[in-house]
Amino acid sequence: MRAPYACDPAASRGRRYPEGLSTFRSPFQRDRDRIIHSSAFRRLKHKTQVFVEHEGDYYRTRLTHSIEVAQVARTLAGVLGLDTDLAEAIALAHDLGHTPFGHTGEDALAELMAPYGGFDHNAQALRIVTRLERHYAEFDGLNLTWETLEGIAKHNGPLTGPLADPKHAGPLPYALAEVNAEWDLDLSTFASAEAQVAAIADDVAYSHHDLHDGLRSGLFDEDDLMGLPVTGPAFAEVDRLYPGLERMRRRHEALRRVFGRMVEDVIAVAKNRLEAAQPRSVDDIRAMEGTVIRFSKPLYQELKAIRAFLFQRMYRAPSVMRERARVTAVVRDLFPLFMARPDLLPDEWRADVARAGDETALARVVADYVAGMTDRFALQEHARLTGG
Incomplete structure (x- = not known):
């Protein structure tokens, strides 16, 4: 049953270019399907999550991460009475703009x-x-609904106005400013609960x-994990219930408890905040002065301790830093070369180059091309073009 504060596909603000409705899919379902295709x-x-894509078959890539999110x-979204298709669409799209590495x-x-x-x-x-997906006869891009675009733009919170995170201070990125100029995404407000769900799902998945x-x-x-909050108790519970469990099963059992702890915490907090706020519409959600979908303060602090551990032992590990330096050089070489x-640039990019009237416009074409590369293609092109 859809909650009153959920986004209703029948009440969508529509698409930039009007289209007829599908006879068997809601507008948000169509958005999700267009993103997948x-x-x-x-x-x-073939894009990096933490480890460069070719380093191992078992590590997450941006694709497997997006599916988990x-x-x-x-x-x-299902538990909270939200539109599951919209939440899923925003989740699937949230990392589309990531570069190689x-x-x-x-x-x-x-x-x-x-x-x-x-x-x-x-x-x-x-x-x-x-703009850049160019498959449809009548428009560039995927022509997604306003609600999905809003969710992609501000699933992490307002980008302008008094409620914006200070780290967003300064001019909007040009790519965001261009889209917002064509279709106002209400950047000073919070996004829908569905978008907030996608944002917290990202945190759950990567944690x-x-x-x-x-x-x-x-x-x-x-x-190493036995001394950390959340993970330590999870391993201890597995050891109590299944003494002597084989290592990989023990690991899986513990980490799925960590996963479950996060999901259950988000649901409990959301239900309490929604009950207290009593929003009657999605606009009530947008008008609030904070998110309704979040971790509890105690769990948030515990997760901060885990992230600090990961930052030291994983994200800044010497082997990872050596690889970061290598792939940074690849991007720094390719951009000025193009x-x-x-x-x-490939033939299909020549029209964009021809339309570029100045250095800034050309740089944005080059950035679009480099950002769209996969890890392996960037490495291959770098070797081909520089001999390195």
Whole structure:
């Protein structure tokens, strides 16, 4: 049963380019399906989550991460009476704008694009779904509903106005500003509960799977996790219930308890906050001065301790930092090369180059191309073009 504060597909603000309704899919279902069938979504298969994609078959990629986020989002949305298709669509789209090599590639590209309006993967996701996917006869992009675009833009909170996170201070990324200028996404308010669900599902998914991938990589072991909040009690419970359990089963049993703890906490907090606020519409959710979908304060603090551990032992591990330096050099080499030699871009990008009237416009074309690369293609092109 849909809650009164849920987004109703029948009351959607529509699409930038009007289309007839489907006879068997809601507008939000169509958004989800278009995202799944997009080229950008398929490319996530070969993009880094933490470990560079080719380093091991068992590590998460951006694609497997996005699928896990969507699963959590759909579960949470269903329990809370929200539109599960919208929550899933936003979850599946949230990382479409990521560069090759994960946040390392994004940091490098953002530095290179600083003179040209900056680079942000959330804004780039909007650029992809409104401009760069070019498969339909009547429009560029996927022509998603306003609600899905809103969720992609501000699932992490308002981007302008007094409620915006201070880290968003300064001009909007150009990709976001362009979309918002064409269709106002109400950037000063919070997003729908469905978008908030997608955001917290991202936190749940990576908090769980980074532990799993870190263990598999050998950067730390189960004994290291015994002294941490959440993970320590989870392993202790497994040891009590299943003494002598084989290592991989023990690991799985403990980490699924960590996963369950996070999901149950979010549901309990959301129910309490919704009961207290009594929102009667999705606009009531947007008008609130904070999110309704969040971790409890105690669990949030415990997860901060886990993230601090992961930052030290995994994200900044010497082997990971060596790889970060290597792939940063790849992006730093490719961008100026294509700026100086746009004729090296594939034929299908030549029209965009021809329309680029100045250096800034050309830089944005080059950024679109480099950001869309997979890890392996970026490495292959770098070797081919530089001999390195």
